[in-house]
Every structure is written in structure tokens, then in C-alpha cells.
Amino acid sequence: MSESPLLVRPPGTVWIAAGAAALAATVVALLLLPTTEPAAEHTAGDEELAAQVSELLPDDTAVGVSVAVIEGETTRQAALGTTDGSTPVEVATPxxxxxxxxxxxxxxxxxxxxxxxxxxxxxxxxxxxxxxxxxxxxxxxxxxxxxxxxxxxxxxxxxxxxxxxxxxxxxxxxxxxxxxxxxxxxxxxxxxxxxxxxxxxxxxxxxxxxxxxxxxxxxxxxxxxxxxxxxxxxxxxxxxxxxxxxxxxxxxxxxxxxxxxxxxxxxxxxxxxxxxxxxxxxxxxxxxxxxxxxxxxxxxxxxxxxxxxxxxxxxxxxxxxxxxxxxxxxxxxxxxxxxxxxxxxxxxxxxxxxxxxxxxxxxxxxxxxxxxxxxxIETEVEIFPELSSGSPISAALGTAGGALLFPLLSIAFALRGRARLSVLATDRLGLLGYLLASTTLWLIVLRIGNWGSTPLVIGALGAGLLAAAVVLSGWRWPSVPLTRGTRPWLRWITFLIPAALFALLLYTVIAVFTQLP
Incomplete structure (x- = not known):
């Protein structure tokens, strides 16, 4: 018996549903993801000092900054940016x-x-x-x-x-x-x-x-x-x-x-x-x-x-x-x-x-x-790091790649036909496992990725791709068995590991969210 194609083509209605889900999830994610404005948009206090700080700040690093400079008997203060993405920082902001x-x-x-x-x-x-x-x-x-x-x-x-x-x-x-x-x-x-x-x-x-x-x-x-x-x-x-x-x-x-x-x-x-x-x-x-x-x-x-x-x-x-x-x-x-x-x-x-x-x-x-x-204050101390944010291009590429790659893998798995290795073949445990693993990794990238230099729309697109993967997995669900291969216990292991990691991450994210001010 010949093997089925590597990719299984869903009907047009399924693609339309997947596209609609992707669009809706992307829009919702864009509305929910926090945004900040460049620090230089808001300044307070000593204008000359604020301009100096703005010029020195590495791009895409700051939300809000407050500084004081002592020169003899004089103390100058300046503030830039916001406290939360929208409220300006003042010189007396804690x-x-x-x-x-x-x-x-x-x-x-x-x-x-x-x-x-x-x-x-x-x-x-x-x-x-x-x-x-x-x-x-x-x-x-x-x-x-x-x-x-x-x-x-x-x-x-x-x-x-x-x-x-x-x-x-x-x-x-x-x-x-x-x-x-x-x-x-x-x-x-x-x-x-x-x-x-x-x-x-x-x-x-x-x-x-x-x-x-x-x-x-x-x-x-x-x-x-x-x-x-x-x-x-x-x-x-x-x-x-x-x-x-x-x-x-x-x-x-x-x-x-x-x-x-x-x-x-x-x-x-x-x-x-x-x-x-x-x-x-x-x-x-x-x-x-x-x-x-x-x-x-x-x-x-x-x-x-x-x-x-x-x-x-x-x-x-x-x-x-x-x-x-x-x-x-x-x-x-x-x-x-x-x-x-x-x-x-x-x-x-x-x-x-x-x-x-x-x-x-x-x-x-x-x-x-x-x-x-x-x-x-125009001095240098050797042990302090350079005034640099590293390589924003490589950081942005890494963040964008992680935010999009993992959801795309879920889509690829949902469309996959029979593979030579049973652990790679599409079945129901695999569909769920890939969705959970991709969502877990996407959430991690969302949390630790470089979103100062990476457009947030990339993260939102990742959410859209995950939504599309859910639709495609749901379409594929009735046509595949619970497990494939002669070792179902192995398929259960490959499912339970991402499921446990997803549960742990979700618990931690909820705990962190409830701790936010």
C-alpha cells in the first residue's frame, strides 16, 4: 500500500474558517498585548538633562527613566517616558x-x-x-x-x-x-x-x-x-x-x-x-x-x-x-x-x-x-557594561522566529499525512500535543522575547496562527485514530510531556498575572 501524501489538503471552507479564526485571534491579541511609547515622547524637569538622557539611551530599551545629577551644591533632575505605557513619569515618580x-x-x-x-x-x-x-x-x-x-x-x-x-x-x-x-x-x-x-x-x-x-x-x-x-x-x-x-x-x-x-x-x-x-x-x-x-x-x-x-x-x-x-x-x-x-x-x-x-x-x-x-557625570568605571542594548536586529529576528515558528509547526502537523516513524505520524494525541507544545513555546517567547525592537504585531500573528492550527486540527480530528503505531505508550508519553509543561506554564503565568499591580 502506498503512503499518503506528506500534506493533506483541507477543503476551501476549512481554510476560510482557519483564516477567519486567525484574523480574529490576531486582532484580539493586538488589543490585549501591552504597548509603550518611546521614552522621549514625554519629558519633565530639566530640559537639557532630559535631552542628554534621551540621546544616551539605547533604542527600544526604556519605558520610563528618572535621573538626578549632583554637581557641587546643585542637583538637577529630569524624567522621561511613562510609568505604564501611557502615564508620564514625573521627577517625583517612585x-x-x-x-x-x-x-x-x-x-x-x-x-x-x-x-x-x-x-x-x-x-x-x-x-x-x-x-x-x-x-x-x-x-x-x-x-x-x-x-x-x-x-x-x-x-x-x-x-x-x-x-x-x-x-x-x-x-x-x-x-x-x-x-x-x-x-x-x-x-x-x-x-x-x-x-x-x-x-x-x-x-x-x-x-x-x-x-x-x-x-x-x-x-x-x-x-x-x-x-x-x-x-x-x-x-x-x-x-x-x-x-x-x-x-x-x-x-x-x-x-x-x-x-x-x-x-x-x-x-x-x-x-x-x-x-x-x-x-x-x-x-x-x-x-x-x-x-x-x-x-x-x-x-x-x-x-x-x-x-x-x-x-x-x-x-x-x-x-x-x-x-x-x-x-x-x-x-x-x-x-x-x-x-x-x-x-x-x-x-x-x-x-x-x-x-x-x-x-x-x-x-x-x-x-x-x-x-x-x-x-x-562624565566618568568611566571599567566593571560597568557598555552603554548598548546589544544587537537589536538579531534579538528581533530571534523573537519573531520563535513567535511564528512554533505555531507554524502545529499547522504543519495538522496537515501531515502518514509518516514513516509512528512518533511523527498524525493522530489525536499528536494533534493535542503539538498544539500544547506550540502554545507553551509561544507564551515563553511572548514573555521573554525582545519586544522593545520587535513589532508586537508579530506576537499577535503568532496567536492568529495558533488559532488557525486549532481549526485545522479540529478538521483533522475525526479522520485520525487516537494513537498510531505499535507502541501507544510512547505516543502517550509524547503527549503528556507537553501537556504537563503547558499546565505548569499556565499556572505560573496566572500566578504572575495576579501579582501584577
């Missing part, structure tokens, strides 16, 4: 801080040292005498070692494989990166150290969460209250917000985070990780005030800031670390003290060298804030 908050946490530690409430040499064993550490060396970790990232504490609490998987998935898809973590001290106590305390530099978010929780333990009050009273209020940071509970909402007018233009992500909230910068919001003006207060001798936090900023330990070839602060050598041979921050959809940077300082806050993870910041 952004997520990310890890910039670690410098505030370190300043609280330094202030407590200055007041005699704690010492830099105080150990975790002294603060948590009832805690049993799985690694006995952990009890000897000092607060100074945590604050300078020389504690040996792992970067995050990944002792549980489930927590690792959930955190990684949330990070990739733009959800709550810290949602699966429990009490920092309990998580840390259950884990082995990476190295002996004080032996080497290893940046640790878990370490700073433990530091914040330890300061709470010493003070007998919550971290947010202590920071407000002892750092934020004395400096005058009245626009800085700490989401100290799981129910806390966003500050008014917040710049909503985006992985890149047209790809919104969840705003982080994790009360136990506030000292790390998860759930803290501030403005460029507030952070500029903190930069000034951290270097001026007559500021209300002068002594604590001086203690915190003092370089203590190596953190790389040209960088040392103080309590939270990093100190790097500039191209001119000066020292810049700085910190950067990141969430799933925000990038921040601030730093000061001599009488010049800069703050850059962007609600798009695609913006190279470090390079932008140093360019604004």
Missing part, C-alpha cells in the same frame, strides 16, 4: 529601589554601631543563641562580614529544590522572586556556608535579609520602623516607601516594572526581604538626598554614613566594599562609591565621585543604568 536599599540597611547598622547598640564584631550566635545552625561556622559570622558580603552565606535560600524551581520560574516570567522564601534566619540556618566566614567575597541577598532580621532582633522593633525613624526621616526621604506587609499597595503614581518595553512584570513585595530591596520604592530626588547626606560632614547621618562607606574588603580587581557600599576606581584614577539595584522589571544605580553624583532609575530591565549614570 520606582522600585532594588538592592540600592542595601546601603540604607548598612547605614542603619552603622548608626546602631555609633550608638553602641551593637558592634561590627557581634556574631549571629550572640544575636540568635537559640538557633541551631547546620553549619557550625555560621554562629561565628559577624555583622560586618554580612554587610561586606564576606560571610560565606549563599546568595539565596535554595536548599529546597521546589523553592529553587519556583524562584527561577518566577524570575524568568516576571513574578515574585522571593515569594517562596521563609524566615531568612531559618533558611540560612538550614544551609551550609559557601566558604569560611571572612574568607572571600560572595554577594548575598540572603545575607542582607539575615542582617535586617538580626537588627530587628537587637532593636526589638521591625526593620521598616527603624529605618524610617533613624535614616529616612533624618535625611528627609519623604517619598521613600517600604511595603512592610504582604497586603501593602504600591505608592501613588508608581513606575510599574517591565522586563523591557511591552513586557510588564510583577512589582516585588517580600517583607522579610525589605533590607535587600524587595518591596522598597523611592525617587531620584530622595536617593540624591541620601547620596548628599552620605558624604556631607554636617548631615544627620554623617558618622554612620562615613563608617558605612569606608572601603574594607576586596570585592574584585578594582573594587572594594564597605558596609553595603562598593568603591571602584574610575578611569581618571578617582574613587566612585556606588550601588546598583534590580528587580524583575526595574534597574537602578547611584554613585558619587568627588563633588559629582548621579541617580538613575528605570522601570525597564533592559536599560543599562550603570553605564548611563557614569556617562551623565
Amino acid at each position: 520606582f522600585e529601589t532594588g538592592s540600592i536599599m542595601k546601603t540604607v540597611t548598612a547605614t542603619l547598622l552603622a548608626e546602631m554601631v555609633e550608638s553602641g547598640e551593637v558592634e561590627l564584631e557581634t556574631t549571629l550566635g550572640e544575636i540568635w543563641p537559640e538557633t541551631e545552625f547546620s553549619d557550625e561556622r555560621a554562629a561565628d559570622i559577624t555583622l560586618e562580614q554580612i554587610a561586606t558580603h564576606h560571610s560565606g552565606i549563599p546568595r539565596l535560600a535554595f536548599a529546597d529544590p521546589y523553592v529553587l524551581a519556583q524562584t527561577a520560574t518566577n524570575e524568568v516570567l516576571g513574578g515574585q522572586a522571593y515569594a517562596a522564601f521563609d524566615s531568612p534566619i531559618e533558611d540560612m540556618a538550614a544551609m551550609p556556608l559557601l566558604d569560611a566566614p571572612g574568607a572571600s567575597y560572595a554577594y548575598s541577598n540572603l545575607g542582607y535579609a539575615v542582617l535586617g532580621q538580626s537588627l530587628e532582633q537587637v532593636l526589638g522593633t521591625d526593620y521598616a520602623t527603624a529605618v524610617r525613624q533613624r535614616v529616612l526621616e533624618p535625611v528627609g526621604m519623604e517619598h521613600t516607601t517600604l511595603r512592610a506587609t504582604d497586603e501593602a499597595g504600591l505608592p501613588p503614581g508608581a513606575a510599574l516594572p517591565h522586563a523591557e518595553p511591552n513586557v510588564p512584570t510583577a512589582a516585588w513585595r517580600a517583607p522579610d526581604y525589605l533590607p535587600v530591596g524587595a518591596g522598597s520604592w523611592s525617587t531620584a530626588g530622595d536617593l540624591a538626598a541620601f547620596l548628599r547626606a552620605s558624604t556631607e560632614e554636617d548631615s544627620p547621618i554623617a558618622a554612620a554614613a562615613a563608617l558605612a562607606r569606608e572601603p574594607r574588603e576586596p570585592a574584585g580587581e578594582s573594587t572594594e566594599t564597605g558596609l553595603g557600599w562598593a568603591a571602584s576606581t574610575t578611569a581618571e584614577g578617582n574613587t566612585m562609591t556606588w550601588h546598583n539595584g534590580a528587580s524583575s522589571g526595574t534597574r537602578t544605580f547611584f554613585g558619587r565621585s568627588g563633588d559629582r553624583g548621579v541617580v538613575v532609575m528605570a522601570n525597564s530591565a533592559a536599560v543599562p543604568v550603570e553605564a548611563l549614570g557614569t556617562r551623565l
